[in-house]
Amino acid sequence: MTALERRYRRLLLAYPADYRRDRGDEIVGTYLDLADGGRRWPSPSDAADLVRGGLRQRLRAAVATDLIPGVRLAGLLALATATFLAGFWMVVEQQQPVGAGVPGFGPFVSAGVVLWLVWLLAALLVLVAPGRPTHVTITVAMLATTAVPALSLAAGLPRPPLLVLAPQVALGVLALAVDRHLPLTARFLPIVTAASGGAFASRAGGSLYWGSYRWTSEQLLPATGAVLLVVTVLLAVGLAIRQDTRGGWAVLALLTPSGLLSVHILASAVDGLGGAPRPTYPTLVGTALVVGLLGPTVLPAAVALRRRAGILSAGPRPTKPCPTCGTHR
Structure with a gap:
């Protein structure tokens, strides 16, 4: 076995065991036939193709093929939310208070x-x-x-607080799942939300101290997280009426981004039980870690439950008749 074949077979671990047993040799043989002479490693496109194929087969085995369309829907909503916040913060960046005695970035x-x-x-x-x-x-x-905290520290530059950056990263991770073939109306959504965020900040900027990320984020982010979750739930209900289960998966996928947007309120509720007027830094970090694990934990659990429900509803596997006596074994 060559090094290239061995590495292709390692990538086959993305597929279920029975699928690898039935078609593994055929899949590896096809990729080896198409590979350039002298190649020792699978190309990035081949590796991504094998992993995607394995994920589809695992979801098909778990009777959860609707998960991928649901995550793509969540990706569009996450991108729209991230661009709304970007439009808002872009206006905040331009409204630095004069004479406040705080450092700026030009x-x-x-x-x-x-x-x-x-x-x-x-x-x-x-x-x-x-x-x-x-x-x-x-x-x-x-x-x-992700990198701006370390780079800002090294360069001695001010940056947005982690309370703002962490949910933006979570939204970005999910936004990578946005469909490549969106209809035109859906493709307009992120630019519309970005313009809405900028317009909202410009309209309210005259009466509030928008130059303070901390003050604004404590008000804006939880409201944005609540709106995102409510919109997704309503969308899931509307799709479920049409026997479309994408919305349910989108709700589960957006639990972590929505939770990170609401970390300040969640941490305040925890510390409020002890009488603290504001959440402490350790409580904020602990709450963010718990929320960050919520989505990655709930989604696989939901897939496992769907698989179990599918096995139970399918009943026992049909048996084959004996070719000699005709009875079922």
């Missing part, structure tokens, strides 16, 4: 202005260039959002 509040520009670019690209350009831009925006 004429902006912080280095976060760079992040929000990339997120707004993703909103534009999903309209005019859906597919790979959109996914690459979302990836860049998500990675930049």
